[in-house]
Amino acid sequence: MPKYKSRVIKIGKLLLGGDQPVRVQSMTQSPTMDTNTIVNEVIKLAAAGCDLVRITAANKQEAYNLKNIKNSLLKKGIFIPLVADIHFLPEAADIAAEIVEKIRINPGNYSGSHHKNKIYDEKTYQEELFQTKIKLRPLIKKCKKYGTTIRIGINHGSLSDRILYRYGNTAEGMVVSTMEFLTIFREENFNNVVISLKASNVPLMIKANLLLKDKMIKSGYNFPVHLGVTEAGNGMQGRLKAAAGIGMLLKEGFGDTIRVSLSEKSENEIPVAKKLISFFSDRNNNTPPVNTNYFSFKTNINFPYPLVISETQNTYSDITPDKLKPKLSNDKTFDKTVIQLSYKNTSYEDMVLRAAADFSYLTYKNPPAGIWITNKEVSSEKNAFLSLEILQVLGFRYSKAEFIACPTCGRTLFDVEKTLETVKNKLSTYKGVKIAVMGCIVNGPGEMADADLGMVGTVNGKVNLYLKGKQFQKNLTVGEAISLMEVLIKTHFSEKVK
Ligand code: SF4
Structure with a gap:
């Protein structure tokens, strides 16, 4: 795939995009009006290595309170850029744009109307797009004046009625919506923009981002990109989803800032995000880990779903290499591939992240006939269990809810x-x-x-x-x-x- 090279933008004093390191971000979890608690959360996140922190501003009062939060942080010598998370109220964005370094808006809220059953012909579609532009202009003007960055945060499930009517709740709809907004920003000569396309469904999130990458390259756009898998959950599953989505795209050379969303304390997100960047970002001359081997071969077995292969037949595996071998074939007419990844000298936690991203990257276009994880330092039972978890995250095979x-x-x-x-x-x-x-x-x-x-x-x-x-x-x-x-x-x- 062609390489995407983003432009460098400034979020306060922080540089983002181009050859800058991939930046880590997270979000506070307490009510925004609770100034002291929010300030302490921001300090904890900054200490954990977070580069920018997002705070929800659900209404005008919360947007105004960002000033108190900002001032309190400055008094303590904390200069980390803040991002206001605006979902429904454009007025809150207007207020926050004067206070914080970046605001995140949802394009769905800048659409001209909210009529679920409205029929959009070409004329009404274009009229509404024009209204969107009119609604956005004052915000763009304000962001230019205050040097504020805007993130267009498009989440699967929050598209405007206009986009839903024509494209449905799809990856294509997410990309069309983004491109329409980018065109408006370009027409207004405003380039301090970051984009994000997120979904809880990992294959959909990957698809949307790869489509976006393609569209932006073709259109000559080079806006920096924020990556994230929404609603990923907690524990191993949350980490697997983040690695399979974010890690895969970083391997693809796409993404300038990331957020690992976990249903845990937000500071838990930072070490995971840092690992994903150090394992998979191609910046800073990162090379693929030397202890990973990839090999694949052809087989004529007609599996209903990808098999889990392991050295010993156990609770989670379907077949052992011995049993699989007689059925293997080099006949090119059979295009099913079993992929084996071997790891060594890595902790189990790190292998979970690596294997999720590696398999996601290798199987995105061609679902495998089977996957096989080997790591002599980990039991074959655990390796097989991890394989099943990965197949579920990638949408190839469901073994639990x-x-x-x-x-x-x-x-x-x-x-x-x-x-x-x-x-x-x-x-x-x-x-x-x-x-x-x-x-x-x-x-x-x-x-x-x-x-x-x-x-x-x-x-x-x-x-x-x-x-x-x-x-x-x-x-x-x-x-x-x-x-x-x-x-x-x-x-x-x-x-x-x-
Ligand atoms: S769904 Fe959860 S993370 Fe999203 S706005 Fe509501 S409480 Fe916050």
Whole structure:
């Protein structure tokens, strides 16, 4: 694929893009009006090695409070650039643009109208695009005046009605929306722009970013790119998703700043992000790790899904190399490939990240017939288990339920991390069902759009339950929601979980 070379932009004093190191960012989790707590969170993130910190500004009051946060940090000698996260209120963006170094906006909120059933012919489509441009102009003017950067943050599940009408909730729609905004910024001669296309579904996030890369190269655009997998969850699964999505794209030479979203304390994200950059970014003359070998061969076995191969037949593996060997063939008419990756001298935690990104990179275009991880320092059982986890993250084979969960922020209305663990313990065995745990009603429903079932925080620690994107029941305790989810899995998804 052709190489993408981004331009260098400034976020306050921080340089981003071009040959600059890939920058690490994260987000605070406390309410934005709680100035002292937010300041302490920012300090912790900066100490962990975060290069820029995002803070939610859900309304005008929160946007104004960014000034207090900024001043308090400056008094303590902390100069880390701040990013205001604006989702629904363009007025909050206007206020924040005077205070912080960067604002993140969602193009869906700058669209001319919100009529779910509106029919867009070419005329109405172009009219609305024009209205978007008119709405954006004052913000662009203000950002020019204050030297503020804008990130266009497009998430799968939050596209405008205009884009949804023509392209659906697709990777193509995400890219068209981005390109329309970039064209507006170019026409206004404003280039202090970063782009992000995120999704909780790893293959979709990769597809959108590779499409974007292609489009930007063809259009002569060179805006820096922010990478992230949204709602990745926690623990091993969160890290695997981040590595498979972000790591794969860094290997592809795409991405100037990254956020690893975990449903854990935000400072936990920083070491993972740093590892992904050091393992996979091609900047700073990084070379592929010497202890990784890739080899593949042809086989004529017709598998229903990719096999997990391991040295010993165990709970997680399907077949051993001995049993596979007689069926191997060099006959070129069979195009199925078994891929083996061998690791050594690496911790298990690091191997998890490397294997997820390596397999994601190698199998993006051609799903494998089987994958095989070897590492003599790790049991074959553990290697086979990791293979199954990777196949699920890459969407090739489902061996348990799929979980998505938001990383939490100042809008979170219940304990997402604890709830996610309970949901995982109770519902993991329901293979292939996609279950979401989201902190708030503001973004939760949109960003879990493709989940089969989801719970979203509402008032008093309660949650609303969603079935296939539609609200099913309101104001449940977490326990009630989990029990109801189990019933709904049995009644609505029995085919899937067989
Ligand atoms: S879904 Fe979660 S991370 Fe997103 S805005 Fe709501 S609470 Fe914050």
